[in-house]
Amino acid sequence: MKNGLDSAFGEHKRRGVSLKVLMFGWEFPPIKSGGLGTACYDLTKGLSWNNVDVTFVMPHAPDNAEVEFVKLIGADNFSKKVQIKKIKTLLTPYLNSHGYSEIIARFKFGDGKGNADVYGENIYQEVQRLAAVAQEIANEEHHDIIHAHDWMTYEAGIEARKASNKPLVVHIHATEHDRTGGNPDPMIADIEYRGMMAADRIIANSEWTKQNVIHQYQINPDKIDVVHWGVDYDKPEYHLNHASPFKNEKLVLFLGRITLQKGPDYFIEVASNVLKFNKNVRFLIAGSGDMTPRIINRVNELGISDKVNFAGFLKGEHVHRAFQMADLYVMPSTSEPFGIVALESMKNGTPTLLSKQSGCSEVIKHSMKADFWDINLMTDQIVSYLRYNCFQQELTKYSDKEAKKFNLNDPAKKTLAIYQNVLHQWYNHSTT
Amino acid sequence: MRRYQVFDIGGNHDYTDDQKNKAIMKKISEKCYLPMNKLLLKLIKKYDGAFKISFSITGVFIDQCKKYAPEVLESFRALAKTGCVEFLCETYYHSLAYLYSKKEFKQQVEKHKKLIEKEFGKTPKVFRNTELVFNNDLAETAKDLGFDVVLAEGADHILKKKTPNVVYTVNNCKVLLKNYKLSDDIAFRFSNKDWEHYPLTPKKFVSWIDEEEGDVINLFMDYETFGEHQWEESGIFTFMESLFGALLKKHKFVTISEASKHHSKGSLNVPRFVSWADIDRDLTAWIGNQMQENAIKELYLLENPVKTSKDLALLESWRRLTTSDHFYYMCTKWFNDGDVHKYFSPYESPYEAFIAFMNILNDIIIRIKEKNIKIPTNSYIMSSLEQEAWGGF
Numbered sequence: 001m002k003n004g005l006d007s008a009f010g011e012h013k014r015r016g017v018s019l020k021v022l023m024f025g026w027e028f029p030p031i032k033s034g035g036l037g038t039a040c041y042d043l044t045k046g047l048s049w050n051n052v053d054v055t056f057v058m059p060h061a062p063d064n065a066e067v068e069f070v071k072l073i074g075a076d077n078f079s080k081k082v083q084i085k086k087i088k089t090l091l092t093p094y095l096n097s098h099g100y101s102e103i104i105a106r107f108k109f110g111d112g113k114g115n116a117d118v119y120g121e122n123i124y125q126e127v128q129r130l131a132a133v134a135q136e137i138a139n140e141e142h143h144d145i146i147h148a149h150d151w152m153t154y155e156a157g158i159e160a161r162k163a164s165n166k167p168l169v170v171h172i173h174a175t176e177h178d179r180t181g182g183n184p185d186p187m188i189a190d191i192e193y194r195g196m197m198a199a200d201r202i203i204a205n206s207e208w209t210k211q212n213v214i215h216q217y218q219i220n221p222d223k224i225d226v227v228h229w230g231v232d233y234d235k236p237e238y239h240l241n242h243a244s245p246f247k248n249e250k251l252v253l254f255l256g257r258i259t260l261q262k263g264p265d266y267f268i269e270v271a272s273n274v275l276k277f278n279k280n281v282r283f284l285i286a287g288s289g290d291m292t293p294r295i296i297n298r299v300n301e302l303g304i305s306d307k308v309n310f311a312g313f314l315k316g317e318h319v320h321r322a323f324q325m326a327d328l329y330v331m332p333s334t335s336e337p338f339g340i341v342a343l344e345s346m347k348n349g350t351p352t353l354l355s356k357q358s359g360c361s362e363v364i365k366h367s368m369k370a371d372f373w374d375i376n377l378m379t380d381q382i383v384s385y386l387r388y389n390c391f392q393q394e395l396t397k398y399s400d401k402e403a404k405k406f407n408l409n410d411p412a413k414k415t416l417a418i419y420q421n422v423l424h425q426w427y428n429h430s431t432t
Numbered sequence: 433m434r435r436y437q438v439f440d441i442g443g444n445h446d447y448t449d450d451q452k453n454k455a456i457m458k459k460i461s462e463k464c465y466l467p468m469n470k471l472l473l474k475l476i477k478k479y480d481g482a483f484k485i486s487f488s489i490t491g492v493f494i495d496q497c498k499k500y501a502p503e504v505l506e507s508f509r510a511l512a513k514t515g516c517v518e519f520l521c522e523t524y525y526h527s528l529a530y531l532y533s534k535k536e537f538k539q540q541v542e543k544h545k546k547l548i549e550k551e552f553g554k555t556p557k558v559f560r561n562t563e564l565v566f567n568n569d570l571a572e573t574a575k576d577l578g579f580d581v582v583l584a585e586g587a588d589h590i591l592k593k594k595t596p597n598v599v600y601t602v603n604n605c606k607v608l609l610k611n612y613k614l615s616d617d618i619a620f621r622f623s624n625k626d627w628e629h630y631p632l633t634p635k636k637f638v639s640w641i642d643e644e645e646g647d648v649i650n651l652f653m654d655y656e657t658f659g660e661h662q663w664e665e666s667g668i669f670t671f672m673e674s675l676f677g678a679l680l681k682k683h684k685f686v687t688i689s690e691a692s693k694h695h696s697k698g699s700l701n702v703p704r705f706v707s708w709a710d711i712d713r714d715l716t717a718w719i720g721n722q723m724q725e726n727a728i729k730e731l732y733l734l735e736n737p738v739k740t741s742k743d744l745a746l747l748e749s750w751r752r753l754t755t756s757d758h759f760y761y762m763c764t765k766w767f768n769d770g771d772v773h774k775y776f777s778p779y780e781s782p783y784e785a786f787i788a789f790m791n792i793l794n795d796i797i798i799r800i801k802e803k804n805i806k807i808p809t810n811s812y813i814m815s816s817l818e819q820e821a822w823g824g825f
Contacts, residue, residue, distance in 0.1 A: 369781070
């Protein structure tokens with residue numbers, strides 16, 4: 001064990017040898033459907049700048065086309081530091097146990113390619129299967145520390161820890177309570193709890209998430225560190241300068257999954273109120289999700305369908321385009337663990353109105369903020385913002401300025417410091 | 433002031449948050465005004481008239497005392513009766529009227545002068561402008577209004593290495609300058625543990641005073657320094673008590689009027705405005721961004737319509753909006769650091785402060801219009817509202 005301490009902790013610092021992380025995630029760009037993929041990509045990129053090697057293990061849908069990761073990662077140092085490993089599974093991000101049952105049924109009885117018996121009967125089994133594969137990888141891949149992102153990979157993390165006897169860090173991007181508006185899938189909640197209990201250290205992406213974890217799962221607060229996210233500086237998409245096609249109208253944007261968590265219903269009520277004061281406003285809803293029919297119905301009920309546009313699910317450059325067209329981005333989430341999308345909006349030059357029930361509102365100063373349910377306050381803020389040009393200009397100026405503060409290096413540095421503390425504890429504890 | 437919303441406009445003319453004002457007044461009374469006044473009264477009696485002090489208290493503060501804490505006003509009256517305390521004159525509403533309307537400025541100064549005469553029985557002879565905002569012209573205006581002396585910030589760029597500790601003249605008006613270093617040692621740095629001179633002892637402070645050259649040392653500070661900015665636990669009260677005692681052994685306390693009896697040691701030229709705010713010592717804390725500028729310009733644009741209406745309640749509502757703090761809350765330049773601006777603001781951000789203020793001004797416009805009085809065509813709010821009507825594609 002003494003030897004282990006030298007190689008994993010002291011030696012790295014002394015000789016400048018890279019720390020090696022075995023990382024389990026759900027998704028990695030370009031295969032992604034939410035903020036988690038971006039977060040994992042950005043974290044590994046930031047870590048690569050800090051001389052950390054990452055083996056990134058992710059579930060991979062069997063019927064998905066092979067994607068050229070190298071192209072995405074590029075041929076720079078980043079590609080040398082990051083290695084991607086894929087495990088074939090039916091798990092997809094933002095899945096629940098009911099959704100999995102549907103997928104496995106479709107796979108078995110539909111035109112599923114390959115052997116359906118490979119996959120678990122239910123989501124729990126499938127997570128276990130992923131964990132078994134993780135164990136094999138942990139035996140093969142040299143690593144100093146294990147890092148698992150969100151519940152689907154926690155079992156994998158636990159098994160890997162058993163196999164390699166290396167410390168485990170679990171990372172909470174969102175809890176099951178956040179995703180479901182307080183109606184957690186018990187199976188998923190159980191996995192989340194087990195993961196956090198088994199972990200040597202927990203990283204929460206905000207104080208808001210940390211408090212939720214403490215209250216929902218009674219996790220010891222001393223075990224949790226907070227690392228707020230940043231965004232990537234050097235994407236060309238930030239500088240496209242798209243103008244809005246709605247010349248005489250101001251544009252207010254909602255961008256996110258149309259689900260309970262993201263508060264699209266509040267957005268619509270606010271839109272209807274704002275229109276009572278200002279006729280020259282248009283509201284754009286970008287995203288898809290199970291609440292879409294309900295939202296469309298409500299828009300019709302309120303009689304504002306001529307003022308609300310639905311853009312569907314946007315990807316890549318189109319996301320930036322939507323931000324750049326908009327005068328204001330509104331994030332009325334009922335519970336937003338962090339909300340990296342708010343930073344993306346700011347980077348695109350569009351100020352924000354943020355739900356106070358969000359992690360990013362802890363660190364963003366120059367934005368408007370309201371409780372997600374406070375329709376009157378949000379109306380008041382939007383009306384005033386659109387009414388007084390000087391207000392819009394001032395907030396835009398400071399929002400732009402503040403956006404520069406959030407980069408990828410700070411969160412990566414904090415994460416690295418956490419790794420080093422965990423390793424220090426791990427080997428000191430093991431030797432005594 | 434309340435966080436007045438767009439829904440309130442036209443239906444609700446009550447802009448103040450009575451409950452909050454009352455709670456804050458009670459809290460600061462207990463922490464600062466009452467204990468400090470008590471201490472000062474005790475010292476005046478103890479040293480038999482040798483200990484002296486001057487106060488500058490706004491009309492708005494006295495109004496609030498009457499409404500929420502009459503015992504505080506009583507304690508100031510008790511101090512006034514000792515004859516060792518001088519009360520200065522300022523704008524009734526703690527406003528920046530001097531910058532936007534000389535007419536309103538003079539009215540507020542007159543109103544304040546009358547109030548001080550009525551409450552404390554003496555006509556004030558010394559003028560201090562809101563936040564020590566000062567320049568050449570202000571000195572002249574003050575002289576025209578019958579004042580002998582004006583207070584100002586002893587900013588480096590107006591003193592140009594000269595001492596702040598003598599009487600100067602600006603446009604033939606005597607000026608006393610704040611010794612900001614020694615004042616801020618108490619007001620800002622007293623309880624700062626990172627400060628090299630922490631902890632500040634009376635002995636240390638007296639030795640600094642001994643080293644100063646000149647005729648008179650002007651220590652000007654927020655009254656809330658005692659017990660509110662510097663908490664009782666920091667030892668501020670015991671420090672002040674022993675400091676006053678220690679200073680009296682070698683030095684003399686005088687009121688502002690007495691201090692100004694010294695001969696002037698030269699004249700100063702202050703073409704640009706100075707104030708005592710932040711490190712910039714200028715006006716940017718109140719009118720440093722577009723929101724602040726538009727809000728304050730719109731406010732003074734409404735002065736004539738409000739006065740034409742002869743509606744006293746409307747005039748009072750409008751005047752309360754002239755208080756400089758409303759614009760201070762909209763300051764964005766320091767918001768990042770979460771420093772003093774945030775500490776003193778009742779709003780969560782400068783943007784909230786702006787929204788509330790503009791909504792109230794919007795309501796003022798409606799009240800003016802109800803009297804069939806026209807709003808000037810260059811009104812920012814009116815032109816902003818015009819853009820909201822359906823303009824088509």
